[in-house]
Amino acid sequence: MNKNVKILVADDHPMLLKGLRDELIEHNYNVIEGAVNGAKALDIIISQNPDIAILDINMPLLTGFEVIKKCQEKSVNTRFIILTSYKEKGFVLKAKKLNIAGYLLKDEPFIEIKNCIQAALNGDFYASKEFDEIFSNEISPQLKKIxxxxxxxxxxxxxxxxxxxxxxxxxxxxxxxxxxxxxxxxxxxxxxxxxxxxxxxxxxxxxxxxxxxx
Known part of the structure; x- marks a missing residue:
């Protein structure tokens, strides 16, 4: 049941934060307090241990990646989904190295977020098609050469x-x-x-x- 899935959303754009939280609540997820910066997101994750944290990358005080790294150092059980506009190879590679649960672009429909949450709960990785294409076509071949x-x-x-x-x-x-x-x-x-x-x-x-x- 969705109501058993505790989710945190962190984004420094209040309208985007509210829109996504409202959408998740409408689909009966247990959405806890949102965060408008990385430091607040880190505090909430450590204190409330949500099942899923959906994070923007570029946030004040701590980036989404920095939040994830600090949580992993503390062995937090939360699964992380990055929701971003960034498609650059460097961001895609960082996401792969952090072994996160999902990487979605902000222009994806909400059904993709639902699919990503379900995959994360199952212990699987889920990403926007464009993410997979960048990794498969641009990053993986170069890594093999390196x-x-x-x-x-x-x-x-x-x-x-x-x-x-x-x-x-x-x-x-x-x-x-x-x-x-x-x-x-x-x-x-x-x-x-x-x-x-x-x-x-x-x-x-x-x-x-x-x-x-x-």
Whole structure:
């Protein structure tokens, strides 16, 4: 029964917060006090231990991701659903790494929120179709390539992303410029990129979020 499912909604836009809470209440969910910032959401989750917390990402004081991480550190049993407008790869990857229950875009119909809540209660992951497409088509293929890089090559990729030159990288790692250039060549080959320094630098800027957390 929906009335047995305790839900918290947190969003810093009062109209969106009220609209979603009203919709959930209309469908007989047990909706507790809403939160307009991340710190308030964290306090409510820890004190009231809701079954589900539906969080926006970009909130004052603490982001949705920061709330989730702090709750996981405290071994809170609440299952988390992100409801957001963000479609960027970095946000999608963070959501995957936090092992949340759902990731929905704000323009989805309410039936999708109901489906996501049910999946979360069953211990499953549920996401907007666009989320799955971004992960499957843009993130997963690049992650597979990154796994072929050695630890030394990953370090060099991070430094390239920071706009360090081959000479600067060589000095930082106490290796020769020639060794750095050889690493660059191997990295370009493993990532299946066109030859040339610009292609590798461009790749690091487009995929920075993917390897900085590996």
């Amino acid at each position: 796994k072929f890089l050695s630890p030394s090559e990953r370090t060099i990729v991070r430094l390239i992303a920071q706009e360090k030159s081959s000479k600067e990288i060589a000095n930082l790692l106490s290796i020769s410029v020639r060794t750095v250039q050889k690493h660059r060549s191997n990295i370009i080959s493993k990532l299946d990129l066109p030859n040339g320094a610009e292609s590798l630098f461009g790749w690091t800027q487009q995929n920075k979020e993917l390897f900085l957390t590996l």
